[in-house]
Amino acid sequence: xxxxxxxxxxxxxxxxxxxxxxxxxxxxxxxxxxxxxxxxxxxxxxxxxxxxxxxxxxxxxxxxxxxxxxxxxxxxxxxxxxxxxxxxxxxxxx
Amino acid sequence: xxxxxxxxxxxxxxxxxxxxxxxxxxxxxxxxxxxxxxxxxxxxxxxxxxxxxxxxxxxxxxxxxxxxxxxxxxxxxxxxxxxxxxxxxxxxxxxxxxxxxxxxxxxxxxxxxxxxxxxxxxxxxxxxxxxxxxxxxxxxxxxxxxxxxxxxxxxxxxxxxxxxxxxxxxxxxxxxxxxxxxxxxxxxxxxxxxxxxxxxxxxxxxxxxxxxxxxxxxxxxxxxxxxxxxxxxxxxxxxxxxxxxxxxxxxxxxxxxxxxxxxxxxxxxxxxxxxxxxxxxxxxxxxxxxxxxxxxxxxxxxxxxxxxxxxxxxxxxxxxxxxxxxxxxxxxxxxxxxxxxxxxxxxxxxxxxxxxxxxxxxxxxxxxxxxxxxxxxxxxxxxxxxxxxxxxxxxxxxxxxxxxxxxxxxxxxxxxxxxxxxxxxxxxxxxxxxxxxxxxxxxxxxxxxxxxxxxxxxxxxxxxxxxxxxxxxxxxxxx
Numbered sequence: 001x002x003x004x005x006x007x008x009x010x011x012x013x014x015x016x017x018x019x020x021x022x023x024x025x026x027x028x029x030x031x032x033x034x035x036x037x038x039x040x041x042x043x044x045x046x047x048x049x050x051x052x053x054x055x056x057x058x059x060x061x062x063x064x065x066x067x068x069x070x071x072x073x074x075x076x077x078x079x080x081x082x083x084x085x086x087x088x089x090x091x092x093x094x
Numbered sequence: 095x096x097x098x099x100x101x102x103x104x105x106x107x108x109x110x111x112x113x114x115x116x117x118x119x120x121x122x123x124x125x126x127x128x129x130x131x132x133x134x135x136x137x138x139x140x141x142x143x144x145x146x147x148x149x150x151x152x153x154x155x156x157x158x159x160x161x162x163x164x165x166x167x168x169x170x171x172x173x174x175x176x177x178x179x180x181x182x183x184x185x186x187x188x189x190x191x192x193x194x195x196x197x198x199x200x201x202x203x204x205x206x207x208x209x210x211x212x213x214x215x216x217x218x219x220x221x222x223x224x225x226x227x228x229x230x231x232x233x234x235x236x237x238x239x240x241x242x243x244x245x246x247x248x249x250x251x252x253x254x255x256x257x258x259x260x261x262x263x264x265x266x267x268x269x270x271x272x273x274x275x276x277x278x279x280x281x282x283x284x285x286x287x288x289x290x291x292x293x294x295x296x297x298x299x300x301x302x303x304x305x306x307x308x309x310x311x312x313x314x315x316x317x318x319x320x321x322x323x324x325x326x327x328x329x330x331x332x333x334x335x336x337x338x339x340x341x342x343x344x345x346x347x348x349x350x351x352x353x354x355x356x357x358x359x360x361x362x363x364x365x366x367x368x369x370x371x372x373x374x375x376x377x378x379x380x381x382x383x384x385x386x387x388x389x390x391x392x393x394x395x396x397x398x399x400x401x402x403x404x405x406x407x408x409x410x411x412x413x414x415x416x417x418x419x420x421x422x423x424x425x426x427x428x429x430x431x432x433x434x435x436x437x438x439x440x441x442x443x444x445x446x447x448x449x450x451x452x453x454x455x456x457x458x459x460x461x462x463x464x465x466x467x468x469x470x471x472x473x474x475x476x477x478x479x480x481x482x483x484x485x486x487x488x489x490x491x492x493x494x495x496x497x498x499x500x501x502x503x504x505x506x507x508x509x510x511x512x513x514x515x516x517x518x519x520x521x522x523x524x525x526x527x528x529x530x531x532x533x534x535x536x537x538x539x540x541x542x543x544x545x546x547x548x549x550x551x552x553x554x555x556x557x558x559x560x561x562x563x564x565x566x567x568x569x570x571x572x573x
């Protein structure tokens with residue numbers, strides 16, 4: 001149980017916990033986006049498909065646009081909410 | 095023999111090889127051999143970290159067939175492959191800073207070190223080391239076979255000679271270079287994959303007469319090819335969604351990934367790696383699998399899935415460029431083999447030998463042993479790849495799902511839930527692996543899901559309930 005004290009005191013863990021939750025949030029959003037477009041638009045009969053840049057619309061929105069959206073969200077999340085901490089000794093950060 | 099393609103291919107491999115040798119020099123001059131050999135001295139920067147992660151994700155999923163399956167199944171398989179984009183950010187965010195801080199505090203060099211310090215249980219360590227050795231060894235043997243087949247078909251030499259060439263290449267630079275060599279060569283390989291798949295995709299689209307043209311050819315052949323459901327309509331939403339666990343979030347539990355998540359220099363490297371990694375993984379996955387689908391109207395009669403990439407490259411690109419681009423899958427296989435070899439040898443030397451056989455072994459002895467074990471493992475794999483036993487092929491199919499089922503909760507809950515204890519961890523590992531093997535053998539795809547899903551869910555509850563039930567016992571042991 002030697003970790004118990006530092007667990008509560010170390011302010012870096014609070015940051016780490018929050019960032020892990022951001023990761024979980026992003027992956028849930030990613031899944032919903034991916035699933036909704038793929039099976040929402042792709043569930044139709046192929047003869048009714050519409051196309052964007054030559055790709056079936058379901059694929060374009062789910063995989064191509066979805067990937068771009070995720071990349072942007074990841075960049076924004078990291079730049080805005082991720083905090084730089086020192087990994088070396090405890091208490092080196094303020 | 096296709097010399098025009100072969101010369102650039104050999105050139106690329108030589109460059110990779112040279113990097114390994116160069117990185118090896120670095121190690122000789124340092125005095126913290128274990129840290130350096132197995133972890134690159136925790137000095138990886140953002141770009142190298144992102145690339146070595148990417149190369150490892152790529153190969154973690156190569157067992158799902160990649161472009162060859164996309165060729166057969168159509169756009170539905172590209173959809174499935176895109177679940178891997180999540181690994182680019184999820185792994186580093188979830189293990190994240192907590193893992194980096196804790197492993198430094200514990201002075202952990204491998205995933206098993208972390209589990210050992212966290213749970214302080216001999217059984218946790220032995221079960222983990224054993225799972226890693228068995229599962230990863232099998233995965234490695236399968237990769238050697240793949241690598242040798244690629245050389246065989248490319249140069250047109252017998253399988254055994256090809257295997258021999260492959261083995262020598264891999265062994266030399268793993269032995270002299272260690273983790274830093276692997277991480278550095280991964281960066282070169284990741285870059286080749288990134289640029290190479292992009293060039294090949296564009297060339298394939300041009301050869302197919304544009305995307306619209308390719309799509310109408312595909313739907314004329316079989317309209318299912320452009321739906322999310324696969325050529326025969328067998329890819330159900332539940333099954334495809336399961337891959338979010340198998341090749342997406344579950345990847346946090348693979349030892350070859352976690353070891354990278356403790357190897358970076360500082361939090362800035364990690365931030366950069368998240369961004370670069372997400373983009374690079376996404377681009378490579380999208381390109382590679384689209385190439386597979388788009389190749390179908392251009393070369394309609396390919397029977398063996400693994401040949402799709404080489405054949406389409408030779409068809410749509412000039413020979414010399416095809417050689418460079420084909421260095422990418424070759425490189426991917428080599429990088430997997432390297433990191434798996436290191437992991438298995440670190441499990442044997444560090445987790446078993448240093449923990450339980452000879453804790454006071456001298457520095458010199460550990461060094462000789464690490465290199466010796468790595469070399470011996472290489473030779474054993476070579477012998478097995480000569481005439482692969484069925485058991486290896488069978489185990490390889492389970493390798494990644496099995497490791498995920500075993501380790502996901504002991505790692506994630508161990509990091510974020512104070513009350514988790516060794517009984518919970520042992521219960522979770524045994525239920526995870528046991529249920530996975532049972533499920534895969536007797537009722538594959540329960541409720542239409544991939545067989546990895548249920549063990550992951552059940553082992554979560556095993557961890558939770560057993561940890562809670564043994565709270566008193568653990569407190570009693572401490573007192």
